[in-house]
Amino acid sequence: xxxxxxxxxxxxxxxxxxxxxxxxxxxxxxxxxxxxxxxxxxxxxxxxxxxxxxxxxxxxxxxxxxxxxxxxxxxxxxxxxxxxxxxxxxxxxxxxxxxxxxxxxxxxxxxxxxxxxxxxxxxxxxxxxxxxxxxxxxxxxxxxxxxxxxxxxxxxxxxxxxxxxxxxxxxxxxxxxxxxxxxxxxxxxxxxxxxxxxxxxxxxxxxxxxxxxxxxxxxxxxxxxxxxxxxxxxxxxxxxxxxxxxxxxxxxx
Amino acid sequence: xxxxxxxxxxxxxxxxxxxxxxxxxxxxxxxxxxxxxxxxxxxxxxxxxxxxxxxxxxxxxxxxxxxxxxxxxxxxxxxxxxxxxxxxxxxxxxxxxxxxxxxxxxxxxxxxxxxxxxxxxxxxxxxxxxxxxxxxxxxxxxxxxxxxxxxxxxxxxxxxxxxxxxxxxxxxxxxxxxxxxxxxxxxxxxxxxxxxxxxxxxxxxxxxxxxxxxxxxxxxxxxxxxxxxxxxxxxxxxxxxxxxxxxxxxxxxxxx
Numbered sequence: 001x002x003x004x005x006x007x008x009x010x011x012x013x014x015x016x017x018x019x020x021x022x023x024x025x026x027x028x029x030x031x032x033x034x035x036x037x038x039x040x041x042x043x044x045x046x047x048x049x050x051x052x053x054x055x056x057x058x059x060x061x062x063x064x065x066x067x068x069x070x071x072x073x074x075x076x077x078x079x080x081x082x083x084x085x086x087x088x089x090x091x092x093x094x095x096x097x098x099x100x101x102x103x104x105x106x107x108x109x110x111x112x113x114x115x116x117x118x119x120x121x122x123x124x125x126x127x128x129x130x131x132x133x134x135x136x137x138x139x140x141x142x143x144x145x146x147x148x149x150x151x152x153x154x155x156x157x158x159x160x161x162x163x164x165x166x167x168x169x170x171x172x173x174x175x176x177x178x179x180x181x182x183x184x185x186x187x188x189x190x191x192x193x194x195x196x197x198x199x200x201x202x203x204x205x206x207x208x209x210x211x212x213x214x215x216x217x218x219x220x221x222x223x224x225x226x227x228x229x230x231x232x233x234x235x236x237x238x239x240x241x242x243x244x245x246x247x248x249x250x251x252x253x
Numbered sequence: 254x255x256x257x258x259x260x261x262x263x264x265x266x267x268x269x270x271x272x273x274x275x276x277x278x279x280x281x282x283x284x285x286x287x288x289x290x291x292x293x294x295x296x297x298x299x300x301x302x303x304x305x306x307x308x309x310x311x312x313x314x315x316x317x318x319x320x321x322x323x324x325x326x327x328x329x330x331x332x333x334x335x336x337x338x339x340x341x342x343x344x345x346x347x348x349x350x351x352x353x354x355x356x357x358x359x360x361x362x363x364x365x366x367x368x369x370x371x372x373x374x375x376x377x378x379x380x381x382x383x384x385x386x387x388x389x390x391x392x393x394x395x396x397x398x399x400x401x402x403x404x405x406x407x408x409x410x411x412x413x414x415x416x417x418x419x420x421x422x423x424x425x426x427x428x429x430x431x432x433x434x435x436x437x438x439x440x441x442x443x444x445x446x447x448x449x450x451x452x453x454x455x456x457x458x459x460x461x462x463x464x465x466x467x468x469x470x471x472x473x474x475x476x477x478x479x480x481x482x483x484x485x486x487x488x489x490x491x492x493x494x495x496x497x498x499x500x501x502x503x504x505x506x507x508x509x
Binding site: 021022023024025026027028038039042054055057058110111112114115116118119122139142143145181182208209210211212213214215224225228 | 262263264265267268269270271272273274277288292295296299302303304306307309310314317318319322324325384386387388389390391392473474501502503504508509
């Protein structure tokens with residue numbers, strides 16, 4: 001990392017200092033936080049896959065039915081486009097189902113998809129409670145709070161990420177900006193927003209699951225149909241977080 | 254960062270401890286094995302747990318339900334189109350003139366057969382504009398009128414042990430047009446809700462065959478699939494009766 005103030009920690013939570021006979025272990029996350037973090041992998045995967053199967057039964061984004069195929073689902077259109085343009089998929093037998101067959105439990109799976117969705121949704125809420133308990137017990141919540149210096153620091157990180165591939169190509173040094181906090185400003189923004197998105201997913205989920213008992217909750221999001229749109233796009237917040245998150249964990253540690 | 258005053262919101266240095274490298278390697282290996290075993294165990298328990306999930310979710314729905322919580326009503330300007338969502342083929346309207354409603358499981362011990370005219374003259378008709386929500390995710394705001402289920406329950410009281418009503422339609426067809434009787438379970442608490450109607454009118458006109466002429470259930474506290482069209486029989490029972498969609502992997506109560 002090249003920062004004198006923060007020695008780089010190797011692995012998930014350990015740091016080896018060669019002069020000492022033992023290994024110096026730095027406990028960066030409470031055990032409950034680590035468990036809830038990894039449990040999110042199967043839970044979010046299950047929620048997304050079953051969620052797209054549920055979406056199939058009544059797509060939010062529809063157009064007037066195509067005179068030839070009768071298709072009205074924008075997601076099915078994407079599948080049709082993929083099968084028409086991606087080499088090797090020209091002979092796929094049901095192009096409108098391509099997305100649902102590859103990115104969900106499959107078309108026509110509403111009943112099992114709902115069951116899996118409820119199982120994962122209740123697990124997600126319990127897991128969220130475990131995460132909050134771990135944040136409080138380990139004091140980790142302090143590292144997530146937004147700070148005054150976040151905006152300029154975020155620009156420093158963005159500059160670093162944009163310049164990094166160019167510097168690598170030119171074999172130039174491109175030092176990582178130094179911070180004296182657990183996370184840099186971009187990490188903090190992401191790790192603060194994702195739990196917030198989790199809370200919104202749960203709230204919009206209840207609003208569309210129980211729209212009569214929780215009709216005032218649905219009203220906050222603009223009613224039942226609008227809450228479905230919120231819930232759909234919140235899934236994309238998780239996907240758009242997870243993809244760079246995993247890439248950066250491998251690239252940056 | 255360690256020497257500055259921290260306050261409540263300032264970050265603390267993470268706790269550190271020192272261990273023998275061998276011990277640490279062993280512990281890492283143990284953690285990996287434990288995590289793997291934990292994952293397998295969690296997936297196995299999730300698999301065995303899956304069939305019961307609907308029951309748990311049903312119980313949550315019942316806990317949330319309150320007979321006093323009214324269901325939101327809408328203005329006529331908010332009405333949206335309601336498609337004919339008959340599960341199979343739409344029945345031939347030929348059944349309508351000979352249609353009768355049979356009540357069974359009554360306190361009197363005898364079954365009662367009613368025609369639509371007697372239902373509409375004996376009971377006062379109530380109007381409501383409510384949202385019908387389908388399990389698939391779509392919904393429609395529709396204008397209904399009909400008698401209150403509760404009024405029918407008062408006029409023909411069910412046997413004292415009854416907690417459920419089996420709502421049946423014998424005129425339903427499957428997709429190829431063959432008879433496919435439809436039946437759902439409904440708890441009497443929901444049947445007694447003041448906004449649970451036995452609807453006779455849709456959009457200010459007598460129900461047409463697409464929407465379940467001459468009498469359909471309108472229970473807006475339940476998913477659309479409980480709102481049986483062309484009801485032919487109501488049977489009051491003590492034990493939870495069978496349910497068409499619960500037998501096909503959906504939830505039992507469908508409270509929303």
